[in-house]
Amino acid sequence: MSKKTTKSVTTGSQAAVEVNKACYDVVPLPKHTQLTSGEPFVLSSSVKIVYPTANEKMRKNAEFLAEYLYQLVGYKPATTTVKPADKYIELNNSLRDNNTEAYELHVDSKSIQINGASEAAVFYGIQTLRKATPLVQGNVVFPAVDIKDHPRYAYRGMMLDIARHFQPASFIKKYIDILALHNINTFHWHLTDDQGWRIEIKKYPKLTEIGSKRSETVIGKNSGKFDGTPHGGFYTQHEIKDIVQYASDRHITVIPEIDLPGHMLAAMSAYPELGCTGGPYEVEKQWGVFDDILCAGQEKTFTFLEGVLSEVITLFPSKLIHIGGDEAPKVRWEKCPRCQAKIKELGIKGDEKHGKEFYLQSYVTERVEKFLNRHGRNIIGWDEILEGKLAPNATVMSWRGIGGGIEAARLGHNVIMTPTSHLYFDYYQTTETDKEPFGIGGYVPVKQVYSFEPEPDQLTAAQKKFILGPQANLWTEYIKTPSHVEYMTMPRIAALSEIQWLDASQKNYDNFLHRLPRLIDVYNRLGYTYASHVFDVQAVLQPHPANGALSVNLSTIDNAPVYYTLDGSDxxxxSTAYTAPFHIKENATLQAVAIRKTGSNSRIFSQEVKVAKSSFKPVTLLTKPDLQYSYSGATMLVDGLYGDKTNYKTGRWIGFHAQDLVAVIDMQQPAQVSEASLRNYVETGEWIFDAAEIIVESSNDGKNFTSVAAEKIMDKHTTHWAEVVTHTLKFSPVTARYFKVTMKPVSAMPDWHPGKGKRAYIFVDEIALN
Incomplete structure (x- = not known):
C-alpha cells in the first residue's frame, strides 16, 4: 500500500535507471526531519556499510542493516571497517548527547551517515532507514536529508505472557524482532503463573517436571468444560541465555517476571509444602484469581524464593526483576496459624486502609526486595504492592488505571504506566467481536492506544519525572498460537511506539494513520500476521439534537470509496456511494464497506439504530460517570445505539461507580410518554451488578419534578452471573417536556461476593422513552 515514485538519475556509468524513492515519514516519527537541497543518495548492490574497527556491537548493527536491506530490496550490502572511495553507508557512535539513545541521520549524494550517542542509538537510526526504504527489487533513491532524533522515554516496554499458553523459543526471538522494528527496548517476560511454570530452576527440578504441565484447559470463560488436552512447556536455562543474548544484540533488555506470593499454584503443585494448607494442589486448568498462595509464615517459603531468584539473576542481567505482587487473596493467611504467628511476631497491625494481612504481603515484598538489592537488582511490582507499605526501592507498574502510578510518583517511586484502558493488547480491537478470535473482552482499538498520555495532569513537573515510560501487556489466557499473538500485537504496537517515542505535542493520529500503511508493507514483506481493522470503514455516529437525528460520518485510512445501505443488506x-455526512432519523441497520481496486475490500461495518421518542434529544447528567467508562458522556444514553451483549468496554456502555445515574432528557417540546426502557449490563465477576431501583419523574420547567413511576429490583442470585437485563417501566401516559431518570446501584455487594459490603458498578447503554 506504499506509494512508489520513479525518476531517472545518472550514477557514474549508470544512466536512466529507474529507482524508487525512500520516504522518511516512518513510525515512530523522528523528532526533526529536514529535507535538504543536495543530490540524493542512490542505494545499489555495490554500496558498502562501514562500521568502526574493534566494536562488536557496531559490527552487529552493520550486519543487521545489511540483512534488513536484503529483506526489502533483494540484495545485501557488504560490511567493512574500511571506508570506500565510492558510495557507502557509515555507522558511528561518536555523537555527544545527554540522551544516550539520540542519533543523527544525514544523507547526501555520496553517503548515508548514522551517528549515535551509543550503539543502541545507531540501531534506532538503522530502524528509521529500514522503514524509510521502499519494498522494491533494485536501486533506491534516498533524498538528501538531515534527521535528528531521540526518544521521549528511556523505558519502552512490551510484555508477553507465556505462562497461560507456552510459545517456543523460536517464536520468542521473532517477537523480539517485532519489538526491535518498533524501537522498543524492554521485553517484559511473564514466566510463571497458576497455569504453568516456564523457567528451568536447577535447584527445584520439580518446578518444570510437574509445574510446567497442566492436564487440560478450560473451554471459554470458565465454562466448566475442558478440552481434555494436556498443555505444557518450559525454557531450559540454555534457551533463556540464548534468548537474552538475542535480545541484547538488538539492544533490548529482558525483564523476567516471577509472580509472588500469589499466582503460584504451578509451583505449589510441585512443592505443596509451600502453601498454607499443604495441598494437594494442581497446576490450574482455569483462569482467574485463586485463594491458595505462598505461605508467608514459614522460612522455607523465603528459602525457596531466594533459591529461585538466585538462578533468575544469573540468567537475566537486567537491573530490574519483576516480582508480580498482584491478585494475592488473603483468605488462607487469615486462617493460617503460621501466618498469624508471623503477624504477631512482627507486630503488624491493620488500619483503616488495609487489614494486617496486607501488611504481611508488604513484609514479603520488602524481604524479597532486600535480597535482590544485595545482589545489585531492584524490583518491579504491579500496583497492588501499594496496598500496605511500599518497598523502599520498588518500581510500580500501574495497570488498574493510572491511579496507582499517580500515587507512586507522588511518593517518589519510579513508575511504568500500563493501564488496562489503553495498553492491554489481549482486549478486543473492534466492537464487532463476533468476527474476532474469542477473547477476554474489553476494547482497545489502535486509536485508543494512540490517545494515551503517560504523564497525568494531576502530577507536578517534578513528579512526572518518575514516569519511566509506558508499556503494553499481552496476556494469553485465550491466545494459543504465535499467529494469534502477532494478530493481537500489530498494528497496535505501532501506536504504542509513538506514545513511547514522541513528545505529546508531536502526536497526531491522522498523520499517524497516513504513515501506518508503509509500516504495514513491512509487516507483509516479513510475513507477520496483523489485524487489518484500520483499513475498515471508520464510522463516527453522533446524535444531533438540532436535527433530531443521528449524524453519520464515514471514512477510510486511504480514502477508498465507501458504499452503504440502511436496510441491513450487504x-x-x-449501493449508495458515501460522499458526505448524512443523518438517520428512523430505525435502520447501517452497513458500509470500502471497496478497493486491489480487491482488498474492508469488512462490512454494521450498526443497528433503534429510535425512540427520546432519541437524539438534549440530555444532561446530574451525576458523574466513572472516568474510565465515561466515553462520550451523556449523549450515549439517547443515541439510538445499543451495547454489545458480551463486552461492556466498547464505548457503547456508560459506567457509574459509587454513584447513582441521574439523567434529565429534554424532549424539546411537551411529549406524551407511557414507557421507559433501560438496559443494564451485568457481570458480577467484574463487580457490575443489576440496578437496585429505577425512578422516572416528569417536569414542564426542568426544575420541579413529579414522580411518574418507580421500580425496586431484587437480585436473588447467590453466585456470579452475567446478562444484559432490560427494565421496562410502564405507566399511565404523561405529557411533559422534561423527564428525569434515576438508576440506583446496589448499596452494597452481597456477602457471597469477594467485594461484599462495597458499592457495585452499574452500566447502561440507552434510555428509551416512548
Whole structure:
C-alpha cells in the first residue's frame, strides 16, 4: 500500500535507471526531519556499510542493516571497517548527547551517515532507514536529508505472557524482532503463573517436571468444560541465555517476571509444602484469581524464593526483576496459624486502609526486595504492592488505571504506566467481536492506544519525572498460537511506539494513520500476521439534537470509496456511494464497506439504530460517570445505539461507580410518554451488578419534578452471573417536556461476593422513552 515514485538519475556509468524513492515519514516519527537541497543518495548492490574497527556491537548493527536491506530490496550490502572511495553507508557512535539513545541521520549524494550517542542509538537510526526504504527489487533513491532524533522515554516496554499458553523459543526471538522494528527496548517476560511454570530452576527440578504441565484447559470463560488436552512447556536455562543474548544484540533488555506470593499454584503443585494448607494442589486448568498462595509464615517459603531468584539473576542481567505482587487473596493467611504467628511476631497491625494481612504481603515484598538489592537488582511490582507499605526501592507498574502510578510518583517511586484502558493488547480491537478470535473482552482499538498520555495532569513537573515510560501487556489466557499473538500485537504496537517515542505535542493520529500503511508493507514483506481493522470503514455516529437525528460520518485510512445501505443488506458498488455526512432519523441497520481496486475490500461495518421518542434529544447528567467508562458522556444514553451483549468496554456502555445515574432528557417540546426502557449490563465477576431501583419523574420547567413511576429490583442470585437485563417501566401516559431518570446501584455487594459490603458498578447503554 506504499506509494512508489520513479525518476531517472545518472550514477557514474549508470544512466536512466529507474529507482524508487525512500520516504522518511516512518513510525515512530523522528523528532526533526529536514529535507535538504543536495543530490540524493542512490542505494545499489555495490554500496558498502562501514562500521568502526574493534566494536562488536557496531559490527552487529552493520550486519543487521545489511540483512534488513536484503529483506526489502533483494540484495545485501557488504560490511567493512574500511571506508570506500565510492558510495557507502557509515555507522558511528561518536555523537555527544545527554540522551544516550539520540542519533543523527544525514544523507547526501555520496553517503548515508548514522551517528549515535551509543550503539543502541545507531540501531534506532538503522530502524528509521529500514522503514524509510521502499519494498522494491533494485536501486533506491534516498533524498538528501538531515534527521535528528531521540526518544521521549528511556523505558519502552512490551510484555508477553507465556505462562497461560507456552510459545517456543523460536517464536520468542521473532517477537523480539517485532519489538526491535518498533524501537522498543524492554521485553517484559511473564514466566510463571497458576497455569504453568516456564523457567528451568536447577535447584527445584520439580518446578518444570510437574509445574510446567497442566492436564487440560478450560473451554471459554470458565465454562466448566475442558478440552481434555494436556498443555505444557518450559525454557531450559540454555534457551533463556540464548534468548537474552538475542535480545541484547538488538539492544533490548529482558525483564523476567516471577509472580509472588500469589499466582503460584504451578509451583505449589510441585512443592505443596509451600502453601498454607499443604495441598494437594494442581497446576490450574482455569483462569482467574485463586485463594491458595505462598505461605508467608514459614522460612522455607523465603528459602525457596531466594533459591529461585538466585538462578533468575544469573540468567537475566537486567537491573530490574519483576516480582508480580498482584491478585494475592488473603483468605488462607487469615486462617493460617503460621501466618498469624508471623503477624504477631512482627507486630503488624491493620488500619483503616488495609487489614494486617496486607501488611504481611508488604513484609514479603520488602524481604524479597532486600535480597535482590544485595545482589545489585531492584524490583518491579504491579500496583497492588501499594496496598500496605511500599518497598523502599520498588518500581510500580500501574495497570488498574493510572491511579496507582499517580500515587507512586507522588511518593517518589519510579513508575511504568500500563493501564488496562489503553495498553492491554489481549482486549478486543473492534466492537464487532463476533468476527474476532474469542477473547477476554474489553476494547482497545489502535486509536485508543494512540490517545494515551503517560504523564497525568494531576502530577507536578517534578513528579512526572518518575514516569519511566509506558508499556503494553499481552496476556494469553485465550491466545494459543504465535499467529494469534502477532494478530493481537500489530498494528497496535505501532501506536504504542509513538506514545513511547514522541513528545505529546508531536502526536497526531491522522498523520499517524497516513504513515501506518508503509509500516504495514513491512509487516507483509516479513510475513507477520496483523489485524487489518484500520483499513475498515471508520464510522463516527453522533446524535444531533438540532436535527433530531443521528449524524453519520464515514471514512477510510486511504480514502477508498465507501458504499452503504440502511436496510441491513450487504453493500456493493451498486449501493449508495458515501460522499458526505448524512443523518438517520428512523430505525435502520447501517452497513458500509470500502471497496478497493486491489480487491482488498474492508469488512462490512454494521450498526443497528433503534429510535425512540427520546432519541437524539438534549440530555444532561446530574451525576458523574466513572472516568474510565465515561466515553462520550451523556449523549450515549439517547443515541439510538445499543451495547454489545458480551463486552461492556466498547464505548457503547456508560459506567457509574459509587454513584447513582441521574439523567434529565429534554424532549424539546411537551411529549406524551407511557414507557421507559433501560438496559443494564451485568457481570458480577467484574463487580457490575443489576440496578437496585429505577425512578422516572416528569417536569414542564426542568426544575420541579413529579414522580411518574418507580421500580425496586431484587437480585436473588447467590453466585456470579452475567446478562444484559432490560427494565421496562410502564405507566399511565404523561405529557411533559422534561423527564428525569434515576438508576440506583446496589448499596452494597452481597456477602457471597469477594467485594461484599462495597458499592457495585452499574452500566447502561440507552434510555428509551416512548
Amino acid at each position: 453493500p456493493t458498488v451498486n
